[in-house]
Amino acid sequence: MTALLEVRGVDAGYGDVQVLFGVSLQVREGEIVTLLGSNGAGKTTTLRCICGLISPRKGEVLFHGESLAAVAPDHRAGLGIALVPEGRELWPQLTVRENLELGAYHRRARRSLSKNLDRVQALFPRLLERKSQLAGSLSGGEQQMCAIARALMSDPKLLLLDEPSLGLAPIVVDQMFEAVRQLHREGMTLLLVEQNLVAALEIATRGYVVETGRVRLEGEAAALRSDPGIRAAYLGI
Amino acid sequence: MIEHLLDLTVSAFLLAGLYATMAYGLGLIYGVLRVVNLNHGGMIMAGAYAAWWAHDQFGLDPYLSIPIILVLAFLVGVLTYAGLVRRLPRGAAGGVQSLLLLFGVWLILRNAAYLVFSGNDQTVLTSYSTKALPFLGAQISVNRLAVFGVALVTLGALHLFLTRTYVGKAIRAVAQNPESCTLAGVPVQRIYMLTFGLGTALASLAGALATGLYAFNPGFGATELLKSFVVVVLGGLGSVAGTAVAALILALVENFSILVIPSYLTSAVGFVLLVLVLVLRPGGLFGQRVLG
Ligand SMILES: Nc1ncnc2c1ncn2[C@@H]1O[C@H](COP(=O)(O)OP(=O)(O)OP(=O)(O)O)[C@@H](O)[C@H]1O
Ligand SMILES: [Mg+2]
Numbered sequence: 001m002t003a004l005l006e007v008r009g010v011d012a013g014y015g016d017v018q019v020l021f022g023v024s025l026q027v028r029e030g031e032i033v034t035l036l037g038s039n040g041a042g043k044t045t046t047l048r049c050i051c052g053l054i055s056p057r058k059g060e061v062l063f064h065g066e067s068l069a070a071v072a073p074d075h076r077a078g079l080g081i082a083l084v085p086e087g088r089e090l091w092p093q094l095t096v097r098e099n100l101e102l103g104a105y106h107r108r109a110r111r112s113l114s115k116n117l118d119r120v121q122a123l124f125p126r127l128l129e130r131k132s133q134l135a136g137s138l139s140g141g142e143q144q145m146c147a148i149a150r151a152l153m154s155d156p157k158l159l160l161l162d163e164p165s166l167g168l169a170p171i172v173v174d175q176m177f178e179a180v181r182q183l184h185r186e187g188m189t190l191l192l193v194e195q196n197l198v199a200a201l202e203i204a205t206r207g208y209v210v211e212t213g214r215v216r217l218e219g220e221a222a223a224l225r226s227d228p229g230i231r232a233a234y235l236g237i
Numbered sequence: 238m239i240e241h242l243l244d245l246t247v248s249a250f251l252l253a254g255l256y257a258t259m260a261y262g263l264g265l266i267y268g269v270l271r272v273v274n275l276n277h278g279g280m281i282m283a284g285a286y287a288a289w290w291a292h293d294q295f296g297l298d299p300y301l302s303i304p305i306i307l308v309l310a311f312l313v314g315v316l317t318y319a320g321l322v323r324r325l326p327r328g329a330a331g332g333v334q335s336l337l338l339l340f341g342v343w344l345i346l347r348n349a350a351y352l353v354f355s356g357n358d359q360t361v362l363t364s365y366s367t368k369a370l371p372f373l374g375a376q377i378s379v380n381r382l383a384v385f386g387v388a389l390v391t392l393g394a395l396h397l398f399l400t401r402t403y404v405g406k407a408i409r410a411v412a413q414n415p416e417s418c419t420l421a422g423v424p425v426q427r428i429y430m431l432t433f434g435l436g437t438a439l440a441s442l443a444g445a446l447a448t449g450l451y452a453f454n455p456g457f458g459a460t461e462l463l464k465s466f467v468v469v470v471l472g473g474l475g476s477v478a479g480t481a482v483a484a485l486i487l488a489l490v491e492n493f494s495i496l497v498i499p500s501y502l503t504s505a506v507g508f509v510l511l512v513l514v515l516v517l518r519p520g521g522l523f524g525q526r527v528l529g
Contacts (some may be wrong), residue, residue, distance in 0.1 A: 074418075077421055085416075089414055091414055092413060093413055094410060094413065102410050105407065105421045105423050154421060
Protein backbone atom coordinates (compact mmCIF):
# COMPACT_ATOMS: atom_id res chain seq x y z
CA MET A 1 0.00 0.00 0.00
CA THR A 2 1.41 3.42 -0.93
CA ALA A 3 1.70 5.91 1.88
CA LEU A 4 -0.51 9.00 1.90
CA LEU A 5 2.62 11.11 2.35
CA GLU A 6 6.15 10.18 1.56
CA VAL A 7 9.20 12.36 2.01
CA ARG A 8 12.00 10.76 0.08
CA GLY A 9 15.65 11.68 0.64
CA VAL A 10 15.05 15.40 0.99
CA ASP A 11 17.86 17.94 1.28
CA ALA A 12 16.72 21.47 2.03
CA GLY A 13 17.86 24.71 3.61
CA TYR A 14 17.85 28.47 3.60
CA GLY A 15 20.31 30.34 1.41
CA ASP A 16 23.76 28.87 1.93
CA VAL A 17 22.74 26.94 5.02
CA GLN A 18 21.72 23.34 4.52
CA VAL A 19 19.31 22.18 7.22
CA LEU A 20 17.95 18.82 6.05
CA PHE A 21 20.20 15.97 4.92
CA GLY A 22 18.38 13.16 3.16
CA VAL A 23 15.25 13.14 5.31
CA SER A 24 12.84 10.32 4.54
CA LEU A 25 9.56 9.57 6.24
CA GLN A 26 6.15 8.13 5.53
CA VAL A 27 2.68 8.74 6.82
CA ARG A 28 0.02 6.17 6.00
CA GLU A 29 -3.67 6.86 5.92
CA GLY A 30 -5.26 6.94 9.36
CA GLU A 31 -1.98 7.22 11.26
CA ILE A 32 -0.74 9.79 13.71
CA VAL A 33 2.95 10.04 13.03
CA THR A 34 5.05 12.21 15.29
CA LEU A 35 8.23 13.97 14.30
CA LEU A 36 10.43 14.54 17.32
CA GLY A 37 13.68 16.36 17.90
CA SER A 38 15.27 19.17 19.82
CA ASN A 39 15.44 22.88 18.88
CA GLY A 40 16.79 23.51 15.41
CA ALA A 41 16.74 19.85 14.39
CA GLY A 42 14.84 20.65 11.19
CA LYS A 43 11.26 19.68 12.07
CA THR A 44 9.66 22.92 10.89
CA THR A 45 11.82 22.87 7.77
CA THR A 46 10.53 19.39 6.95
CA LEU A 47 6.92 20.57 7.24
CA ARG A 48 7.68 23.63 5.09
CA CYS A 49 9.01 21.33 2.38
CA ILE A 50 5.84 19.27 2.49
CA CYS A 51 3.71 22.41 2.05
CA GLY A 52 5.93 23.81 -0.66
CA LEU A 53 6.91 26.94 1.25
CA ILE A 54 10.49 25.91 0.49
CA SER A 55 11.63 23.58 -2.28
CA PRO A 56 13.82 20.57 -1.65
CA ARG A 57 17.28 20.77 -3.24
CA LYS A 58 17.33 17.05 -3.60
CA GLY A 59 14.78 14.30 -3.14
CA GLU A 60 11.05 14.72 -3.37
CA VAL A 61 7.75 14.83 -1.56
CA LEU A 62 4.99 12.51 -2.72
CA PHE A 63 1.31 12.73 -1.87
CA HIS A 64 -0.91 9.79 -2.82
CA GLY A 65 2.20 8.42 -4.51
CA GLU A 66 2.57 11.42 -6.83
CA SER A 67 5.36 13.95 -6.74
CA LEU A 68 4.47 17.43 -5.52
CA ALA A 69 7.49 19.01 -7.21
CA ALA A 70 5.35 20.71 -9.85
CA VAL A 71 2.50 21.64 -7.49
CA ALA A 72 2.59 25.30 -6.39
CA PRO A 73 2.27 25.83 -2.63
CA ASP A 74 -1.10 27.55 -2.96
CA HIS A 75 -2.48 24.49 -4.76
CA ARG A 76 -1.50 22.03 -2.06
CA ALA A 77 -4.39 22.97 0.23
CA GLY A 78 -6.71 21.96 -2.58
CA LEU A 79 -5.07 18.54 -2.72
CA GLY A 80 -5.75 18.03 0.96
CA ILE A 81 -2.60 19.11 2.79
CA ALA A 82 -3.04 21.57 5.65
CA LEU A 83 -0.44 23.00 8.01
CA VAL A 84 -1.00 24.48 11.43
CA PRO A 85 2.18 26.52 11.57
CA GLU A 86 4.47 27.01 14.53
CA GLY A 87 3.31 30.18 16.32
CA ARG A 88 -0.26 29.91 14.90
CA GLU A 89 0.20 32.67 12.25
CA LEU A 90 -3.43 33.73 12.36
CA TRP A 91 -4.69 36.89 10.68
CA PRO A 92 -4.84 38.86 13.91
CA GLN A 93 -7.05 41.71 12.74
CA LEU A 94 -9.66 39.51 11.17
CA THR A 95 -12.39 37.96 13.27
CA VAL A 96 -12.32 34.30 14.25
CA ARG A 97 -15.16 33.74 11.82
CA GLU A 98 -13.22 35.41 8.99
CA ASN A 99 -10.13 33.35 9.80
CA LEU A 100 -12.21 30.21 9.49
CA GLU A 101 -13.88 31.31 6.26
CA LEU A 102 -10.55 32.08 4.65
CA GLY A 103 -9.22 28.73 5.78
CA ALA A 104 -11.73 27.33 3.31
CA TYR A 105 -10.53 29.50 0.43
CA HIS A 106 -9.88 26.87 -2.21
CA ARG A 107 -12.81 25.75 -4.31
CA ARG A 108 -13.41 22.29 -2.90
CA ALA A 109 -13.46 23.57 0.68
CA ARG A 110 -15.64 26.55 -0.15
CA ARG A 111 -18.34 24.22 -1.36
CA SER A 112 -18.57 22.48 1.99
CA LEU A 113 -18.06 25.63 4.06
CA SER A 114 -21.08 25.34 6.35
CA LYS A 115 -20.59 21.63 6.98
CA ASN A 116 -16.97 22.21 7.98
CA LEU A 117 -17.90 25.20 10.12
CA ASP A 118 -20.28 23.00 12.09
CA ARG A 119 -17.61 20.36 12.42
CA VAL A 120 -14.88 22.63 13.80
CA GLN A 121 -17.31 24.36 16.09
CA ALA A 122 -18.32 21.01 17.51
CA LEU A 123 -14.64 20.22 18.08
CA PHE A 124 -13.90 23.63 19.64
CA PRO A 125 -17.12 25.06 21.10
CA ARG A 126 -15.11 27.96 22.53
CA LEU A 127 -14.55 29.33 19.02
CA LEU A 128 -18.28 29.64 18.52
CA GLU A 129 -18.49 32.01 21.49
CA ARG A 130 -15.56 34.00 20.17
CA LYS A 131 -16.50 34.07 16.53
CA SER A 132 -16.95 37.85 16.22
CA GLN A 133 -13.81 38.64 18.19
CA LEU A 134 -10.53 39.59 16.48
CA ALA A 135 -8.24 36.56 16.35
CA GLY A 136 -5.39 38.63 17.78
CA SER A 137 -7.37 39.23 20.95
CA LEU A 138 -7.76 35.53 21.80
CA SER A 139 -5.76 33.80 24.51
CA GLY A 140 -2.87 31.58 23.46
CA GLY A 141 -4.88 28.38 23.76
CA GLU A 142 -7.83 29.83 21.87
CA GLN A 143 -5.48 31.02 19.13
CA GLN A 144 -4.08 27.52 18.79
CA MET A 145 -7.60 26.12 18.52
CA CYS A 146 -8.44 28.77 15.94
CA ALA A 147 -5.33 27.84 13.96
CA ILE A 148 -6.24 24.15 13.99
CA ALA A 149 -9.83 24.97 13.11
CA ARG A 150 -8.68 27.17 10.23
CA ALA A 151 -6.59 24.32 8.85
CA LEU A 152 -9.53 21.91 9.20
CA MET A 153 -11.72 24.31 7.24
CA SER A 154 -9.69 23.44 4.15
CA ASP A 155 -11.04 19.91 4.46
CA PRO A 156 -7.62 18.24 4.59
CA LYS A 157 -6.73 14.60 4.20
CA LEU A 158 -3.44 15.20 5.96
CA LEU A 159 -3.06 17.61 8.84
CA LEU A 160 0.43 18.83 9.73
CA LEU A 161 0.72 20.23 13.24
CA ASP A 162 3.86 22.16 14.23
CA GLU A 163 4.30 22.17 18.00
CA PRO A 164 0.67 22.83 18.87
CA SER A 165 1.40 22.66 22.60
CA LEU A 166 4.10 25.32 22.52
CA GLY A 167 3.63 27.98 25.18
CA LEU A 168 0.30 26.69 26.44
CA ALA A 169 -0.75 26.08 30.03
CA PRO A 170 -0.73 22.35 30.98
CA ILE A 171 -4.51 22.10 31.14
CA VAL A 172 -4.83 23.64 27.67
CA VAL A 173 -2.15 21.25 26.37
CA ASP A 174 -4.34 18.37 27.55
CA GLN A 175 -7.34 19.80 25.70
CA MET A 176 -5.19 20.18 22.60
CA PHE A 177 -4.04 16.58 22.63
CA GLU A 178 -7.59 15.46 23.30
CA ALA A 179 -8.71 17.34 20.19
CA VAL A 180 -5.94 15.67 18.17
CA ARG A 181 -7.09 12.29 19.45
CA GLN A 182 -10.67 13.12 18.54
CA LEU A 183 -9.63 14.07 14.99
CA HIS A 184 -7.76 10.80 14.69
CA ARG A 185 -10.83 8.87 15.82
CA GLU A 186 -12.80 10.63 13.08
CA GLY A 187 -10.32 9.26 10.56
CA MET A 188 -7.90 12.16 10.09
CA THR A 189 -4.29 11.42 9.20
CA LEU A 190 -1.84 13.54 11.14
CA LEU A 191 1.84 14.41 11.19
CA LEU A 192 2.57 15.91 14.57
CA VAL A 193 5.77 17.81 15.34
CA GLU A 194 6.36 17.98 19.07
CA GLN A 195 8.94 18.64 21.73
CA ASN A 196 6.57 17.21 24.28
CA LEU A 197 7.80 13.64 23.69
CA VAL A 198 5.82 11.85 26.32
CA ALA A 199 2.46 13.19 25.22
CA ALA A 200 3.27 12.84 21.51
CA LEU A 201 4.40 9.22 21.78
CA GLU A 202 1.33 8.44 23.83
CA ILE A 203 -1.11 9.35 21.06
CA ALA A 204 1.04 8.56 18.01
CA THR A 205 1.07 5.36 15.98
CA ARG A 206 4.65 5.78 14.89
CA GLY A 207 7.45 8.29 15.33
CA TYR A 208 10.62 9.67 13.80
CA VAL A 209 13.42 11.33 15.71
CA VAL A 210 15.45 13.95 13.83
CA GLU A 211 18.79 15.33 14.90
CA THR A 212 20.62 18.07 12.99
CA GLY A 213 18.62 17.45 9.88
CA ARG A 214 18.90 13.65 9.77
CA VAL A 215 16.43 10.96 10.82
CA ARG A 216 18.16 9.14 13.68
CA LEU A 217 15.47 6.76 14.79
CA GLU A 218 12.10 5.58 13.63
CA GLY A 219 9.60 3.05 14.76
CA GLU A 220 6.34 2.22 16.48
CA ALA A 221 5.47 4.71 19.16
CA ALA A 222 5.47 2.03 21.82
CA ALA A 223 8.96 0.90 20.84
CA LEU A 224 10.28 4.47 20.86
CA ARG A 225 8.74 5.05 24.27
CA SER A 226 10.79 2.27 25.75
CA ASP A 227 13.94 2.91 23.68
CA PRO A 228 16.78 3.35 26.18
CA GLY A 229 18.57 5.87 23.91
CA ILE A 230 15.51 8.11 23.72
CA ARG A 231 14.79 7.79 27.39
CA ALA A 232 18.31 8.91 28.20
CA ALA A 233 18.62 11.67 25.61
CA TYR A 234 15.16 13.22 25.66
CA LEU A 235 13.32 12.14 28.74
CA GLY A 236 16.21 12.42 31.15
CA ILE A 237 15.41 9.04 32.65
CA MET B 238 -18.78 85.62 10.04
CA ILE B 239 -20.80 82.61 11.18
CA GLU B 240 -21.88 82.10 7.59
CA HIS B 241 -18.28 82.18 6.47
CA LEU B 242 -17.34 79.51 9.04
CA LEU B 243 -20.24 77.37 7.90
CA ASP B 244 -19.08 77.77 4.31
CA LEU B 245 -15.61 76.65 5.23
CA THR B 246 -16.90 73.64 7.13
CA VAL B 247 -19.21 72.47 4.38
CA SER B 248 -16.53 72.90 1.75
CA ALA B 249 -14.08 70.96 3.92
CA PHE B 250 -16.52 68.04 4.14
CA LEU B 251 -16.91 68.03 0.39
CA LEU B 252 -13.17 68.28 -0.22
CA ALA B 253 -12.54 65.45 2.23
CA GLY B 254 -14.29 63.07 -0.18
CA LEU B 255 -11.69 63.79 -2.82
CA TYR B 256 -8.83 63.55 -0.34
CA ALA B 257 -10.04 60.20 0.95
CA THR B 258 -10.36 58.77 -2.56
CA MET B 259 -6.89 60.05 -3.35
CA ALA B 260 -5.31 58.58 -0.26
CA TYR B 261 -7.13 55.27 -0.06
CA GLY B 262 -5.39 53.72 -3.04
CA LEU B 263 -1.97 54.67 -1.70
CA GLY B 264 -2.74 53.20 1.71
CA LEU B 265 -4.25 50.04 0.24
CA ILE B 266 -1.18 49.29 -1.88
CA TYR B 267 1.20 50.00 0.97
CA GLY B 268 -0.87 48.02 3.45
CA VAL B 269 -1.02 44.91 1.29
CA LEU B 270 2.24 44.99 -0.68
CA ARG B 271 4.51 47.13 1.52
CA VAL B 272 5.33 49.18 -1.55
CA VAL B 273 5.11 52.97 -1.57
CA ASN B 274 3.56 53.64 -4.95
CA LEU B 275 5.22 56.91 -5.93
CA ASN B 276 3.54 56.61 -9.30
CA HIS B 277 0.30 57.41 -7.45
CA GLY B 278 0.98 61.04 -8.38
CA GLY B 279 1.48 60.07 -12.00
CA MET B 280 -1.81 58.18 -12.13
CA ILE B 281 -3.69 61.10 -10.54
CA MET B 282 -2.32 63.27 -13.34
CA ALA B 283 -3.12 60.63 -15.95
CA GLY B 284 -6.71 60.33 -14.67
CA ALA B 285 -7.16 64.10 -14.97
CA TYR B 286 -5.83 64.14 -18.54
CA ALA B 287 -7.93 61.13 -19.51
CA ALA B 288 -11.11 62.87 -18.32
CA TRP B 289 -10.08 66.10 -20.01
CA TRP B 290 -9.15 64.35 -23.26
CA ALA B 291 -12.40 62.40 -23.49
CA HIS B 292 -14.30 65.64 -22.91
CA ASP B 293 -12.19 67.64 -25.34
CA GLN B 294 -12.26 65.07 -28.14
CA PHE B 295 -15.69 63.51 -27.84
CA GLY B 296 -17.53 65.89 -25.57
CA LEU B 297 -17.90 63.07 -23.07
CA ASP B 298 -18.95 64.28 -19.63
CA PRO B 299 -16.14 63.63 -17.12
CA TYR B 300 -18.46 61.78 -14.77
CA LEU B 301 -19.50 59.46 -17.58
CA SER B 302 -15.93 58.73 -18.62
CA ILE B 303 -15.07 57.62 -15.07
CA PRO B 304 -16.02 53.94 -15.56
CA ILE B 305 -13.80 53.66 -18.64
CA ILE B 306 -10.94 55.46 -16.90
CA LEU B 307 -11.26 53.12 -13.91
CA VAL B 308 -11.01 50.03 -16.10
CA LEU B 309 -8.03 51.35 -18.06
CA ALA B 310 -6.18 52.48 -14.94
CA PHE B 311 -6.86 49.13 -13.30
CA LEU B 312 -5.20 47.43 -16.27
CA VAL B 313 -2.27 49.86 -16.07
CA GLY B 314 -1.89 48.93 -12.40
CA VAL B 315 -2.05 45.22 -13.13
CA LEU B 316 0.60 45.58 -15.82
CA THR B 317 2.79 47.75 -13.59
CA TYR B 318 2.67 45.04 -10.97
CA ALA B 319 3.17 42.08 -13.29
CA GLY B 320 5.85 43.77 -15.37
CA LEU B 321 7.82 45.73 -12.77
CA VAL B 322 6.89 45.63 -9.11
CA ARG B 323 6.65 41.86 -8.92
CA ARG B 324 10.33 41.51 -9.81
CA LEU B 325 11.58 43.69 -6.98
CA PRO B 326 12.31 42.90 -3.36
CA ARG B 327 9.79 44.46 -1.04
CA GLY B 328 9.28 45.54 2.54
CA ALA B 329 12.01 46.95 4.73
CA ALA B 330 14.78 45.36 2.68
CA GLY B 331 13.54 46.27 -0.78
CA GLY B 332 11.79 49.59 -0.13
CA VAL B 333 14.36 51.66 -1.99
CA GLN B 334 14.24 49.72 -5.24
CA SER B 335 10.50 49.90 -5.70
CA LEU B 336 10.47 53.53 -4.54
CA LEU B 337 12.97 54.51 -7.23
CA LEU B 338 11.36 52.38 -9.89
CA LEU B 339 7.88 53.78 -9.35
CA PHE B 340 9.28 57.31 -9.13
CA GLY B 341 10.85 56.63 -12.54
CA VAL B 342 7.52 55.51 -13.95
CA TRP B 343 5.97 58.74 -12.68
CA LEU B 344 8.69 60.84 -14.36
CA ILE B 345 8.13 59.02 -17.63
CA LEU B 346 4.37 59.58 -17.44
CA ARG B 347 4.86 63.22 -16.59
CA ASN B 348 7.28 63.87 -19.43
CA ALA B 349 5.09 62.00 -21.87
CA ALA B 350 2.25 64.30 -20.83
CA TYR B 351 4.45 67.37 -21.39
CA LEU B 352 5.25 66.05 -24.87
CA VAL B 353 1.71 65.24 -25.84
CA PHE B 354 -0.31 67.91 -24.05
CA SER B 355 2.30 70.68 -23.49
CA GLY B 356 2.77 72.31 -20.10
CA ASN B 357 -0.27 74.57 -20.39
CA ASP B 358 -2.90 74.52 -17.67
CA GLN B 359 -6.04 72.69 -18.73
CA THR B 360 -9.56 72.91 -17.38
CA VAL B 361 -12.70 70.96 -18.07
CA LEU B 362 -15.64 73.27 -18.60
CA THR B 363 -19.11 71.74 -18.64
CA SER B 364 -22.54 73.31 -18.71
CA TYR B 365 -22.79 72.92 -14.95
CA SER B 366 -19.24 73.99 -14.07
CA THR B 367 -20.39 77.29 -12.62
CA LYS B 368 -23.74 76.14 -11.20
CA ALA B 369 -24.34 76.15 -7.50
CA LEU B 370 -27.09 74.95 -5.18
CA PRO B 371 -28.21 76.56 -1.95
CA PHE B 372 -27.46 74.54 1.14
CA LEU B 373 -27.93 75.71 4.75
CA GLY B 374 -27.74 79.26 3.48
CA ALA B 375 -24.47 78.66 1.67
CA GLN B 376 -23.98 78.19 -2.07
CA ILE B 377 -22.41 74.89 -3.02
CA SER B 378 -21.07 74.20 -6.48
CA VAL B 379 -22.67 71.28 -8.26
CA ASN B 380 -19.23 69.89 -9.06
CA ARG B 381 -18.17 69.79 -5.45
CA LEU B 382 -21.34 67.93 -4.55
CA ALA B 383 -20.89 65.47 -7.39
CA VAL B 384 -17.26 64.81 -6.48
CA PHE B 385 -18.30 64.19 -2.91
CA GLY B 386 -21.09 61.86 -4.01
CA VAL B 387 -18.83 59.79 -6.24
CA ALA B 388 -16.19 59.59 -3.52
CA LEU B 389 -18.74 58.48 -0.96
CA VAL B 390 -20.16 55.76 -3.21
CA THR B 391 -16.66 54.54 -4.14
CA LEU B 392 -15.42 54.31 -0.57
CA GLY B 393 -18.65 52.66 0.53
CA ALA B 394 -18.37 50.09 -2.22
CA LEU B 395 -14.73 49.42 -1.37
CA HIS B 396 -15.61 48.92 2.26
CA LEU B 397 -18.29 46.39 1.34
CA PHE B 398 -15.93 44.65 -1.06
CA LEU B 399 -13.19 44.31 1.55
CA THR B 400 -15.45 43.16 4.37
CA ARG B 401 -18.14 41.12 2.63
CA THR B 402 -16.55 39.25 -0.27
CA TYR B 403 -14.18 36.32 -0.21
CA VAL B 404 -11.61 38.10 -2.36
CA GLY B 405 -11.87 41.27 -0.27
CA LYS B 406 -11.25 39.32 2.92
CA ALA B 407 -8.33 37.61 1.23
CA ILE B 408 -6.83 41.02 0.41
CA ARG B 409 -6.99 41.97 4.09
CA ALA B 410 -5.56 38.61 5.11
CA VAL B 411 -2.65 38.93 2.68
CA ALA B 412 -1.87 42.31 4.26
CA GLN B 413 -1.62 40.64 7.65
CA ASN B 414 0.09 37.34 6.86
CA PRO B 415 0.72 36.31 3.26
CA GLU B 416 2.27 32.94 4.09
CA SER B 417 -0.85 31.79 5.93
CA CYS B 418 -2.79 32.79 2.83
CA THR B 419 -0.64 30.61 0.60
CA LEU B 420 -1.25 27.72 2.99
CA ALA B 421 -5.01 28.23 2.75
CA GLY B 422 -4.84 28.19 -1.03
CA VAL B 423 -5.10 31.94 -1.64
CA PRO B 424 -3.22 32.85 -4.85
CA VAL B 425 -1.16 35.57 -3.20
CA GLN B 426 0.49 36.87 -6.37
CA ARG B 427 -2.90 37.38 -7.96
CA ILE B 428 -4.11 39.22 -4.88
CA TYR B 429 -1.08 41.53 -5.10
CA MET B 430 -1.84 42.19 -8.74
CA LEU B 431 -5.50 42.90 -8.05
CA THR B 432 -4.63 45.23 -5.18
CA PHE B 433 -2.13 47.16 -7.26
CA GLY B 434 -4.77 47.51 -9.97
CA LEU B 435 -7.38 48.74 -7.46
CA GLY B 436 -5.03 51.28 -5.90
CA THR B 437 -4.03 52.57 -9.31
CA ALA B 438 -7.66 52.84 -10.41
CA LEU B 439 -8.44 54.88 -7.29
CA ALA B 440 -5.60 57.29 -8.09
CA SER B 441 -6.96 57.86 -11.59
CA LEU B 442 -10.45 58.32 -10.19
CA ALA B 443 -9.17 61.05 -7.88
CA GLY B 444 -7.50 62.70 -10.87
CA ALA B 445 -10.65 62.55 -12.99
CA LEU B 446 -12.74 63.96 -10.13
CA ALA B 447 -10.23 66.74 -9.57
CA THR B 448 -10.84 68.11 -13.08
CA GLY B 449 -14.19 69.38 -11.84
CA LEU B 450 -12.44 71.45 -9.18
CA TYR B 451 -8.99 72.47 -10.40
CA ALA B 452 -6.96 73.43 -13.44
CA PHE B 453 -4.07 71.04 -13.99
CA ASN B 454 -0.91 70.46 -16.03
CA PRO B 455 1.53 67.53 -16.27
CA GLY B 456 3.01 68.49 -12.90
CA PHE B 457 -0.37 67.82 -11.29
CA GLY B 458 -0.30 64.98 -8.78
CA ALA B 459 2.76 65.96 -6.76
CA THR B 460 0.91 68.00 -4.15
CA GLU B 461 -1.88 65.41 -4.25
CA LEU B 462 0.59 62.61 -3.54
CA LEU B 463 1.92 64.49 -0.55
CA LYS B 464 -1.59 65.13 0.74
CA SER B 465 -2.29 61.43 0.30
CA PHE B 466 0.70 60.68 2.50
CA VAL B 467 -0.66 63.00 5.16
CA VAL B 468 -4.03 61.24 5.12
CA VAL B 469 -2.49 57.75 5.17
CA VAL B 470 -0.23 58.60 8.08
CA LEU B 471 -3.09 60.23 10.00
CA GLY B 472 -5.66 57.59 9.20
CA GLY B 473 -3.81 54.31 9.16
CA LEU B 474 -3.60 51.77 6.38
CA GLY B 475 -6.63 50.64 4.52
CA SER B 476 -9.23 51.52 7.12
CA VAL B 477 -12.03 53.25 5.25
CA ALA B 478 -13.29 55.02 8.37
CA GLY B 479 -9.78 56.07 9.41
CA THR B 480 -9.07 57.40 5.95
CA ALA B 481 -12.33 59.35 5.88
CA VAL B 482 -11.73 60.96 9.26
CA ALA B 483 -8.11 61.79 8.38
CA ALA B 484 -9.17 63.30 5.06
CA LEU B 485 -11.72 65.42 6.90
CA ILE B 486 -9.13 66.59 9.42
CA LEU B 487 -6.76 67.61 6.62
CA ALA B 488 -9.48 69.41 4.69
CA LEU B 489 -10.74 71.23 7.79
CA VAL B 490 -7.28 72.31 8.86
CA GLU B 491 -6.48 73.52 5.35
CA ASN B 492 -9.74 75.39 4.96
CA PHE B 493 -9.63 77.06 8.33
CA SER B 494 -5.98 77.98 8.01
CA ILE B 495 -6.93 80.71 5.53
CA LEU B 496 -8.36 82.61 8.48
CA VAL B 497 -4.88 82.96 9.94
CA ILE B 498 -2.34 82.53 7.14
CA PRO B 499 -2.15 83.70 3.52
CA SER B 500 -3.86 81.34 1.11
CA TYR B 501 -0.72 80.46 -0.88
CA LEU B 502 0.51 78.68 2.23
CA THR B 503 -2.54 76.39 2.58
CA SER B 504 -0.91 73.41 0.93
CA ALA B 505 1.97 73.63 3.39
CA VAL B 506 -0.49 73.22 6.25
CA GLY B 507 -0.89 69.52 5.54
CA PHE B 508 2.82 68.93 5.91
CA VAL B 509 2.98 70.74 9.20
CA LEU B 510 0.17 68.43 10.30
CA LEU B 511 2.13 65.44 9.01
CA VAL B 512 5.25 66.42 10.94
CA LEU B 513 3.21 67.01 14.09
CA VAL B 514 1.60 63.58 13.86
CA LEU B 515 4.89 61.83 13.15
CA VAL B 516 6.45 63.48 16.17
CA LEU B 517 3.51 63.18 18.57
CA ARG B 518 1.88 59.92 17.46
CA PRO B 519 4.32 57.96 15.31
CA GLY B 520 1.75 55.21 14.81
CA GLY B 521 -0.75 57.64 13.28
CA LEU B 522 -3.96 58.75 14.93
CA PHE B 523 -5.49 55.37 14.31
CA GLY B 524 -2.52 53.24 15.29
CA GLN B 525 -0.83 50.57 13.24
CA ARG B 526 -3.88 48.57 12.30
CA VAL B 527 -3.57 47.20 8.81
CA LEU B 528 -6.83 46.63 6.96
CA GLY B 529 -8.46 45.50 10.19
N1 LIG C 1 14.32 31.33 7.61
C1 LIG C 1 15.49 30.78 7.98
N2 LIG C 1 16.66 31.23 7.50
C2 LIG C 1 17.83 30.67 7.86
N3 LIG C 1 17.95 29.64 8.71
C3 LIG C 1 16.83 29.13 9.23
C4 LIG C 1 15.54 29.66 8.89
N4 LIG C 1 14.60 28.96 9.55
C5 LIG C 1 15.27 28.02 10.26
N5 LIG C 1 16.60 28.11 10.07
C6 LIG C 1 17.61 27.26 10.65
O1 LIG C 1 17.36 25.93 10.26
C7 LIG C 1 17.60 25.05 11.33
C8 LIG C 1 16.40 24.15 11.54
O2 LIG C 1 15.29 24.98 11.84
P1 LIG C 1 13.83 24.41 12.07
O3 LIG C 1 12.96 25.61 12.28
O4 LIG C 1 13.47 23.50 10.99
O5 LIG C 1 14.02 23.62 13.41
P2 LIG C 1 12.93 22.97 14.36
O6 LIG C 1 13.29 21.55 14.50
O7 LIG C 1 11.57 23.29 13.89
O8 LIG C 1 13.24 23.69 15.73
P3 LIG C 1 12.22 24.26 16.84
O9 LIG C 1 11.90 23.11 17.72
O10 LIG C 1 13.03 25.28 17.54
O11 LIG C 1 11.04 24.83 16.15
C9 LIG C 1 17.95 25.88 12.53
O12 LIG C 1 19.33 25.84 12.72
C10 LIG C 1 17.53 27.28 12.15
O13 LIG C 1 18.42 28.22 12.69
MG1 LIG D 1 10.07 24.41 14.58
